[in-house]
Amino acid sequence: MIKEFKIENLEEVMEIWLQNNINAHDFIEKEYWINNFDLVKKLLPDAKVYIFQEDNIIKGFIGVIEDGYIAGLFVKEKYQREGIGEKLIKYIKPKYNQLKLDVYSKNKNAIKFYLKNNFKIVNEKNNEDTNELEYEMIFSKNRYN
Numbered sequence: 001m002i003k004e005f006k007i008e009n010l011e012e013v014m015e016i017w018l019q020n021n022i023n024a025h026d027f028i029e030k031e032y033w034i035n036n037f038d039l040v041k042k043l044l045p046d047a048k049v050y051i052f053q054e055d056n057i058i059k060g061f062i063g064v065i066e067d068g069y070i071a072g073l074f075v076k077e078k079y080q081r082e083g084i085g086e087k088l089i090k091y092i093k094p095k096y097n098q099l100k101l102d103v104y105s106k107n108k109n110a111i112k113f114y115l116k117n118n119f120k121i122v123n124e125k126n127n128e129d130t131n132e133l134e135y136e137m138i139f140s141k142n143r144y145n
Contacts, residue, residue, distance in 0.1 A: 005049035020074040070101040105133040
């Protein structure tokens with residue numbers, strides 16, 4: 001079931017955030033994510049966050065800021081490939097005319113996932129913090145997909 005994030009979910013959501021970032025971005029030093037943990041933990045409650053929960057277990061979440069910018073979509077590793085990410089994307093699509101995100105070019109699984117969900121690569125840029133190439137991807141209801 002998808003529902004809105006509550007502050008009592010913060011620790012569990014942050015654990016998912018940290019583990020997924022470390023696992024999905026092995027091309028970035030683990031310390032980068034550890035060093036950003038407290039900042040993200042502070043900012044996360046200000047985003048629109050939706051969690052996917054079954055049997056009192058948070059299996060994944062999506063965070064949206066700035067009117068349609070997906071700050072993150074994370075699914076616990078053991079629950080990946082169960083369609084949870086797709087359910088979260090489908091849940092937020094009706095809420096926004098356009099969705100935008102940045103994804104590292106080396107994160108091939110994420111790129112494949114977003115392309116499958118009708119996002120288009122519209123730009124390339126270098127991430128200033130990590131010096132890694134990122135793709136800007138957009139889903140728009142007003143486009144022919």
